[in-house]
Amino acid sequence: MIIGIPQSRAFKWSYRAYVTLFFIYLALPLATVCAFAFNDSVFPSLPWEGFTWDWFFGTEAPYIGVFHESPILRSLVTSGVVAFWVSVLAVFVGTCNAFLFVRHEFRGKAILYVLMLLPLIIPGIILGISILVFSSSVANFLEDATGLWFDGLRPGLILVVLGQFSFITTFATLVISARLQKFDPSLEEAALNLGATHWGAVREVTLPFLYPAMAAAGVVAVLMSFENFNTTLMLVGSDAPLTITMYDRLKLGSTPVLNAVSLLLIVVSALLGLVSLLLQKRKD
Amino acid sequence: MATDRSKLAFWLLLAPCLIWLVTLIILPHVGMFLVSLREKVGVREYETSFANYAVFLNEPLYWNTFARTAYMSIAATVLTLFIGFPISYYIAKLTRGRTKTTLFLMCLIPFWVSELVRTFGWMILLRETGVFSNVLQYLGLAAGPVEMLYNDAAIMTGLVYTSMLFMVVPLVTALDSLDDSLIEAGYDLGASGFAILREIIIPHAMPGIVSGCIVVFMLSLGNYLTPILLGGKDSLWFTGLIYSQFITRFNWELGSAFGFLLLGLSSFIVFVGLKLTGQSLGKTMAQS
Structure with a gap:
């Protein structure tokens, strides 16, 4: 905080007004989405027809709430399954990568590190189509060769998981590496001196130190998987995850049930985001 | 013995990384490039040629959309920088303690929420039956419903909104590391506010500015949801063309060529940005 610098009163106030306006701009779309989840009307728009919980708990058409809307619930489960596998795979590979890049020196490390970062700069939609093209040609080749x-390898949940995993792993690697770099290797050496095996020392000393970062990476992976759209759009088959289902509804124009889903998503993702921050900040 | 074991450990750690990068990143992109060089000459008969790239060059709609996507993304990046910089400065230098954390978190939350939800919010605000239109009518500033969706300004609003965080985070990080006494020394030596901004603050924040701009540009270029939903059918965004070639027209050869052009443009801008400022990809990405 800078003190002791003279600034005109007008400047100070206009600066503050600008910052306030900015945060209104940030909050406005989300607040609007949430507000219309409670509007007693079949369209998510004005006029305000009164307050209702129907878009959450309603059972009679057209007032069918989220908790009774089976297509949305089904896609929520699909998203959950996809997020689970993406998160498990990304944390596993991310942890291996962290050990590889922090602990080992080898020829070509710099190149491999840049390759590891590449998924960050490839647009999601291109990641999606490249995996789609590649897996289809592999499938064609294998089917021609074996007759099975x-x-x-065709568009579907397996490809969606692989597509999301392909770039989320980079984030997991960065989060876990950052923590591993702070690890004091003498702790591991102490364990070795006390007679631990190499793997035993890693399992009993290093991995517990990494758990908060691994958990944070897992939470970030779940968040990113849940909200991913571009890559998923190109790889999705008949079972659509939540974002795809919502997108299809949105194009057709839908009831405020979408607002209700969005409200739940906002709450859950804000909570998950805070959890991941707390896990990464934790010091010990 | 020990070296053998550490070699084994090394190969076991290298394997997942290589499998991931080779099967999901390298081979798919090589494959996509090969498909983009294929010209269909008959049923299941292909020849290697640059025909798909020629189609792109000979069809004004395609390269106009490409150029439009590029300059709209550049405009979005510049706008995001200009809007985000004062905010980042405010968070980094003019607040502290709990206020600072709160403001920073308020910037983070919209990013954690799905882009679909954010875009949906803007649709409710901007459309003909939307909130803004109703407010304007209520205030007597508009005679009838106003359609604010489906134009370039709407796309721009959405793009800036979606990518703001990726500008603010690296900027705040960069500005946080600037020693306040440097700014105060500048004042004591009689520099004007503008001179301090130009001579001290901006040079120091340059790494943050570059990484913010690169990430925002890439995200805008590769964005699909915001231009399609806020820009409507005539949004003319290049990712929209790629999608329609792949899913609607089933012309994977042309779609792959488009994909490669977009990837090429995106990598080129990243490369130029890094070269101009003498930074490495690793450092830039670690910032954001």
């Missing part, structure tokens, strides 16, 4: 079916 390889449905796993």
Whole structure:
């Protein structure tokens, strides 16, 4: 905080007004989405027809709430399954990568590190189509060669998981590496001196030190997987995750049930985001 | 013995990384490039040629959309920088303690929420039956419903909103590390506010500015949801063309060529940005 610098009163106030306006701009779309989840009207728009919980708990058409709307609930489960696998895979590979890049020196490390960062600069939609093209040609080749079916390589949940995993792993690697760099190697050496095996020392000393970062990476992976759209759009089959289902509804124009889903998503993702921050900030 | 074991550990750690990068990043992109060089000459018959790239060059709609996507993304990046810089300065230098954390978190929260939800919010605000239109009518500033959706300004609003965080975070990080006494020394030596901004603050924040701009540009270029939903059918965004070639027209050869052009443009701008400022990809990405 800078003190002791003279600034005109008008400047100070206009600066403050600008900052206030900015935060209104940030909050406005989300606040609007939330507010219309409670509007007693079949369209998410004005006029305000009164307060209702129907878009959450309603059971009679057209007032069918989120908790009774089976397509949305089904896609929520699909999203959950996808997020689970993406998160498990990304944390596993991310942890291996962290050990590889922090602990080992080898030829080509710099190149491999840049390659590891590449998924960050590839637009999601291109990541999606490249995996789509590649897996389809592999599937065609295998089917021609063996005469069997390889449905796993056709658009569907397996490809969605792989597509999201392909770039979320980079984030997991960065989060876990940052923590591993802070680890004091002498702790591991002490364990070795006390007779631990190499793997035993890693498992009993290093990995517990990494748990908060691994958990944070897992939470970030779940968040990113849940809200991913671009990559998923290109790889999705018949089982659509939540964002795809909502997008299809949005194009058709829908009831405020979408607002209700959005409100739940905002609350859950804000909570998950805070959890991941707390996990990364934790000091010990 | 020990070296053997550490070699084994090394290969076991290298394997997942290589499998991930080779099967999901390198091979798919090589494959996509090969497909983009294929010209369909008959049923399941292909020849290697640059025909798909020629189609792109010969069809004004395609390269106009490409150029439009590029300059709209540049405009969005510049706008985000100009809007975000004063905010980042405010958070980094003019607040502290709990206020600072709160303001910073308020910038983070919209980013954690799905882009779809954010865009949906802007649709409710901007459309003909939307909130802004109703407010204007209520205030007597408009005679009838006003359609504010489906134009370039709407796309721009959405793009800036969506990418603001990626500008603010690296800027705040960069400005946080600037020693306040440097700014105060500048004042004591009689510099004007503008001179301090130009000579002290901006040079110091340059790494943050570069990484913010690169990330925002890439995100805008590769964005699909915001231009399609806020810009409507005529949004003419390049990712929209890629989608329609792949999913609607089923012309994967042309779609792959488009994908490669977009990837090329995005990598080129990142490369130029890094070269101009003498930074490495690793450092820039670690910032954001």
